[in-house]
Amino acid sequence: MIRKIAAGELLPGMYVVDLHKRWFEHSSWRSQFLVKDAAHVQKLLADGIREVSIDTTRGIDLPASPIARINDVERKLQSLSLAEIKAAAPRRVSLGEERRRATRLLSEASGTVTDLMNAACAGRDVDAARLEPIVGKMIESVMRNPDALVPLARLKQMDAYATEHAVATAALIIALGKQQGLPDPELEKLALGTLVKDIGQAALDAKLIAKPGMLSRAEFSLVQSHVEEGLAVLEATTRLSETSVAVVLEHHERYDGSGYPYRMAGDEITPAGRMAAIVDTYDAMTSARPYRPALSPSAALKQLYGEGGRQFDPELVAAFVKTVGIYPVGTLVLLESGHLAVVDAVHQDNLLSPVVRVIYHAGRRQYVAPVEVDLARKFGNHYGQIVRAESYERWGISPLRWQPA
Numbered sequence: 001m002i003r004k005i006a007a008g009e010l011l012p013g014m015y016v017v018d019l020h021k022r023w024f025e026h027s028s029w030r031s032q033f034l035v036k037d038a039a040h041v042q043k044l045l046a047d048g049i050r051e052v053s054i055d056t057t058r059g060i061d062l063p064a065s066p067i068a069r070i071n072d073v074e075r076k077l078q079s080l081s082l083a084e085i086k087a088a089a090p091r092r093v094s095l096g097e098e099r100r101r102a103t104r105l106l107s108e109a110s111g112t113v114t115d116l117m118n119a120a121c122a123g124r125d126v127d128a129a130r131l132e133p134i135v136g137k138m139i140e141s142v143m144r145n146p147d148a149l150v151p152l153a154r155l156k157q158m159d160a161y162a163t164e165h166a167v168a169t170a171a172l173i174i175a176l177g178k179q180q181g182l183p184d185p186e187l188e189k190l191a192l193g194t195l196v197k198d199i200g201q202a203a204l205d206a207k208l209i210a211k212p213g214m215l216s217r218a219e220f221s222l223v224q225s226h227v228e229e230g231l232a233v234l235e236a237t238t239r240l241s242e243t244s245v246a247v248v249l250e251h252h253e254r255y256d257g258s259g260y261p262y263r264m265a266g267d268e269i270t271p272a273g274r275m276a277a278i279v280d281t282y283d284a285m286t287s288a289r290p291y292r293p294a295l296s297p298s299a300a301l302k303q304l305y306g307e308g309g310r311q312f313d314p315e316l317v318a319a320f321v322k323t324v325g326i327y328p329v330g331t332l333v334l335l336e337s338g339h340l341a342v343v344d345a346v347h348q349d350n351l352l353s354p355v356v357r358v359i360y361h362a363g364r365r366q367y368v369a370p371v372e373v374d375l376a377r378k379f380g381n382h383y384g385q386i387v388r389a390e391s392y393e394r395w396g397i398s399p400l401r402w403q404p405a
Helices: 038-046 066-078 082-088 095-121 128-144 146-153 158-179 184-196 199-203 217-224 226-235 242-250 271-285 297-306 314-324
Strands: 002-006 015-018 051-055 332-335 339-347 350-361 366-374 386-390
Touching (some): 095 146, 095 158, 095 199, 128 146, 128 158, 128 184, 146 158, 184 242, 184 271, 199 226, 332 350
Antiparallel strands (some): 002 051, 332 339, 339 350
């Protein structure tokens, strides 16, 4: 049950699902979360949060009396031993360590998705259950260090776009779902649906998928058919959850009703479908295709944000921007000093001033000794702030070589 209460009535153990403020008007990077302690409540109050909505099925309710309130909190906390709390908390690892794991995981995931697409193309059974162990590993990776898997998944080979796009969107929807406070079982369903959402494209002519320019009405109708075709192929051999099915069927639906195949709009589209639409579009925009170059992550986010309330759920778009950062990890940026730098880490409370690694002087067109700079620091920054995002291709710089480690 969703209940709106005054922020001053919040208690540790309550689960907040709405702060009733726009995302940029407070410093909390999550819109849904479990209240940890009294200090957490005070921080929300200091941010100007006056009322919140809580989900009483995922946390404690507001009891009728102070005594009952205290007893309810104690029952909730006593049900978890210290050992259980520590065991449930994922171990945070260094970015370099997680990148090594993520590289192997991406290879495994792409290989399995490729096998499934080849099976669909040949008319053989498609066993989506093979992806379940991979999905579990992807969730664990994001929990250990979210800045490893998602940026690596963005780097694709042109001839392997279909499978690598599936893997990249799965990584993105896990990160977005985590930001929304969704439990692991729900993340698993979202990721599984995202990995297989384009399986129906195996029945289409590859030349049609990569065709530059406008599609004819008949060609566009054929492309649209991949949604229901994919679900038919999957349901012949795999029982998918409702959430996974929603991802497959609704990732091309649009908030204003302009999408396909059912022209659903607003809340007619499930939360899973609305999330899938955002991650699918973002990854497509930031990927090079035969008929157009890739957009920079920041340019893609700007376009997505501009479509909030039209093509995409505005609240989920704002949450997605917070998830990846205005300048996502791995983005090449131009600084006021004329240097090029790679974003190494994002400050959730200051998305415009990330930690960067200066690597190149744009004016002299030469590499410099790499220097890490925290753009959020008031002192010690001699490079200025970010002017704009840049393209690795424009400067002939290898994005893989300079990914954060």
